[in-house]
Amino acid sequence: KNEVEQSPQNLTAQEGEFITINCSYSVGISALHWLQQHPGGGIVSLFMLSSGKKKHGRLIATINIQEKHSSLHITASHPRDSAVYICAVRSPTSGSRLTFGEGTQLTVNP
Amino acid sequence: DTAVSQTPKYLVTQMGNDKSIKCEQNLGHDTMYWYKQDSKKFLKIMFSYNNKELIINETVPNRFSPKSPDKAHLNLHINSLELGDSAVYFCASSQGGTGWSDTQYFGPGTRLTVL
Numbered sequence: 001k002n003e004v005e006q007s008p009q010n011l012t013a014q015e016g017e018f019i020t021i022n023c024s025y026s027v028g029i030s031a032l033h034w035l036q037q038h039p040g041g042g043i044v045s046l047f048m049l050s051s052g053k054k055k056h057g058r059l060i061a062t063i064n065i066q067e068k069h070s071s072l073h074i075t076a077s078h079p080r081d082s083a084v085y086i087c088a089v090r091s092p093t094s095g096s097r098l099t100f101g102e103g104t105q106l107t108v109n110p
Numbered sequence: 111d112t113a114v115s116q117t118p119k120y121l122v123t124q125m126g127n128d129k130s131i132k133c134e135q136n137l138g139h140d141t142m143y144w145y146k147q148d149s150k151k152f153l154k155i156m157f158s159y160n161n162k163e164l165i166i167n168e169t170v171p172n173r174f175s176p177k178s179p180d181k182a183h184l185n186l187h188i189n190s191l192e193l194g195d196s197a198v199y200f201c202a203s204s205q206g207g208t209g210w211s212d213t214q215y216f217g218p219g220t221r222l223t224v225l
Contacts, residue, residue: 043216084151097166100153
């Protein structure tokens with residue numbers, strides 16, 4: 001069993017819908033990252049969280065340390081949001097090593 | 111200017127060959143990484159260097175040898191390529207350290223296909 005589990009694995013939505021992607025982890029962490037991998041393959045860091053909530057444009061990331069759970073929300077989704085969203089955690093005992101979830105493939109249809 | 115660059119972007123080669131992938135970052139970061147992304151899109155750390163020193167060495171075959179001539183470069187050399195080495199290899203860099211706020215910046219990836 002992977003230390004970082006994401007759900008759902010695949011998600012199809014209509015333009016304008018509110019989207020939630022979940023990430024659960026089983027280890028103590030110092031930080032959690034949300035990454036976006038574009039259809040062309042490039043990877044971009046969206047958020048880094050150690051507690052609470054962060055917002056950037058239409059993207060919101062939350063984390064509950066006690067429940068070992070994080071969510072990535074996209075409001076008013078758009079076809080250009082179609083990508084793979086990857087959750088990764090950093091353990092305080094693993095230095096700079098990131099452990100990744102398997103990713104969520106999001107497709108937003110017009 | 112590209113922050114983290116990799117060459118080549120695509121690499122197609124025969125089994126048994128030796129090949130290298132190069133990575134350079136112009137962010138002034140101290141730490142660099144190599145990740146492998148398999149056909150299921152699962153990313154896994156392979157190596158990490160901090161100031162030219164190896165700090166993470168996951169369980170990868172010793173056919174894979176990273177080399178860091180300076181802290182801006184981390185190259186990956188692969189000997190005796192096998193079919194299972196086909197994947198996308200990503201280089202990344204970060205300022206480093208154990209602080210929680212260390213953001214990693216990824217290169218565009220190198221798609222390696224072994225025939």
